[in-house]
Amino acid sequence: MKTLILSTLLKVLTPLFIGFALYMFFRGHNNPGGGFIAGLIASIPFMLHAMVFGYEGTTRVFKIKPKLLASIGLLLALVSGLFSVFNGQPFMSPIWIEETVPLIGKIGTPIFFDLGVFLVVFGVVLQITFLLTEE
Amino acid sequence: MHYIIVAIFAGSLLSAFGYRRYSKAVFAGLVLTLLGIIGYLFQWLPDILQGERVVSTISWIPSLGIHFSFLLDGLSLFFALLITVFGLLILSYSHRYMAKSAERPAFIGYLLFFMGAMVGLVLSANLISLFLFWELTSFSSFLLIGFHHHNEAARRAARQSLLVTAGGGLALMAGFILLSIGTGGGYDIVQLLAQPKAMIDSPYLHAAILLIAIGAFTKSAQFPFHFWLPNAMAAPTPVSAFLHSATMVKAGVYLIFRLHPLFEGVLLWEYLLGITGAVTMTWGAFKAFRQDDIKRILAYTTISALGIFFMMTGVGGQEAINAVMVYVLAHALYKGALFLAAGNIDQQTGTRNISDLSDLARKMPYTAGAVILSTASMAGVIPFLGFVGKESLYHALYHHSQDMALLYLGLLFLAGAFFTAVTLEIILHAFLKKGTLRADPIKEAPFLMVLAPLLLAVLGLLTGLMPGLTVEPLLKWAAASLYPADPPTMQLKLWHGFNLVLLLSALTLVAGVVLYLWRKGIQRLRQPYWLKADYLYNQCLSATESLARFSTDTLQNGLLRNYIAIILLTFSVLLVFPLVEGRAAYAIPSDFLLRDLQIYEVVVLIFVTFAVIFLFKTRSRLVVTATFGIIGYSIALAYTVFSAPDVAITQFLAETLTLILLIIILHRLPSYTLKKPIARIKYLTVSLLFGAAMAVTAFVMLHQSKDSDLERFFLENSVSQGKGQNAVNVILVDFRALDTLGEITVLMITMIGIIGLLTLKPFSPKR
Incomplete structure (x- = not known):
């Protein structure tokens, strides 16, 4: 499905979507957003790209391994819950660092958990897309 | 205390990986570890003999009251010692027995793994950790029974034992949960035992008893779950000796001992255990006499002995418990020795069938000595511990006030007679008869393999001669653990003088001789195949399989829309029941439709309605996809209106992604196939039902949970x-x-x- 409009537009849209996804990810704790939504947003440009250029075209430009990303995400989510276990607390108790980091805000294990969610969603959606666009 | 369990599990891992190369060193290390553990347990003996209890706890899930906590009192110390001492003997025996096998490392590893689970089980002071170890024993015994996995019979036996014991384990878990709900006391055994009457008043009492009893029955091979134990004889002999005489099958016995104070006096508990035990005891003894394979004979006598334990617990009362403790020890000693001796016979002669054996007394004198000493204990001949145990059992039953006690006594007499007959058959036919093996060059088994059974058999004799000095203190406190309020009453003596109980013991032997002489008649009796528990087990399995095949064929017929229809239908039906049940709570307010209807809500409604109507008109998948998009976006719009921005964003995105995905695959989909009107009506019905169920649910939820604590929290x-x-x-x-x-x-x-x-x-x- 070669469309000139979409393929030109994608050059602009891709960074825009990714930036927006990151923005959604970090604002998620205080405003609507979060890992799940950010993962969906981030996957949209790649989906469109795969739609236009096909599986080969997309994987040639972006060296993404969605399966690997999703697995890393799940592992990250699991590990983020394990920190507290070694601290002697029940599984998944959040641990926060006291200082706030500029732009990002407070850092704690839930952020890593959310990052894990982001990666899983992103990876799974892209994997399905890639499979479907593969001839 | 937890370190001993960790040590055994560590030993299991170590031997599984290190045994091949450093077998001598690892073996020595394991023996030393086990000796250390036994020494550690003995070190608590003086305290326990004062009637003290030792508790140690490691937090696991504190918010649920689940801990790895361990309790050492008379009962658990007795069982822990039984397991570790037997474990040591069996370990040294298997070191030699498996010497030629390439699989020895794995075998020793499994054996220790099982032992660790078993020690954990008897020491656990928390129902959940007890359950965990309980399942571990099922699991490790699966590995052990199926050890000769190239053998079909062994695989089947392993599967069977796992199905039966793990299935019972599920019942046990449910029973434990009911127990903790019923008492409101969490899972801590010490606390539960501290208030033994708490459970009696609970409405869950009988359900809990039934479920726990099923768990114990399956594990301890009680009728009608007994069939897995004889089949499990496909395992290597040390396994049979360890799992099926001293330890695993006694897990159920330990459990009912442990929980007995909670349920004592409840009729269901007393009669369920008593009658099941009595039936198992009689049936097992009878079946034992009809077998030819020595290991199967021993398996059935084990089943019978386990029946005795259950029956006596059901009878209840301190005297009965005293008697049964003695018999637990006596049984472990003689049965362990017999199993190991059977292993020697099997390995040296190549057969275990009594009809093929002869002359073994000459060929294998030490094994023969062990067998004669321990079978004498089994038959209850004076002065062995088996005699002391049987005397105590007779005495307790004879003087007991329960109305079933005399019937039990009669059945116990019958079982004892069968034991004697079995003893005679083993000794006369396999050991003394002059027969076909006379000329064969059969040698005695190696030293370590003779040592273990002989040691156990001699122990049975020594403890029988001096029961008061040797075993009474520990057994006394083991029995007293069941009656914490009363002082221990056990007094063991070999000779009680001439009395009715002694007469009964003597008569048992006579009746045994009579049964032995009449053996042809008994062994000719035929059991119809459809009454065999094993056959019924097979029927159950194949019925399950055909049910699975049937449901797979009907539910998963390859049509995706059919899957979805079934899922939706099930979901709707499940929803409808609670809705109908609680219908009084949500009368529809009369002005419900007219309240605060805003203009943008109307717009959303109109969008969706038109889209749905349009959906039915079209035959093109592209149009359907687009229409679905309209519905999805409208719903997202509704979320925004009702101030749920997160959900709205997710809905928008999910809708977009679904659209893109659908468009990608659209050209690959086949054209519309659903052309028959009848099929359309079918799916329309399902859709309407589902939609209605969802609508009502949403409505009810909106009107119900106004003051939810969760929302505020x-x-x-x-x-x-x-x-x-x-x-x-x-x-x-x-x-x-x-x-x-x-x-x-x-x-x-x-x-x-x-x-x-x-x-x-x-x-x-x-x-």
């Missing part, structure tokens, strides 16, 4: 505890993060499923 605590102002996201990544973890795991599984489906090449019948 999450809103109040999301900033203070979750450090975020967006409560939805805080719930997702913090408060209910475990749910989210589950969901993303499901997402991964879905992805793997999709990969499997899409990369699957269609199977071609021609290769």
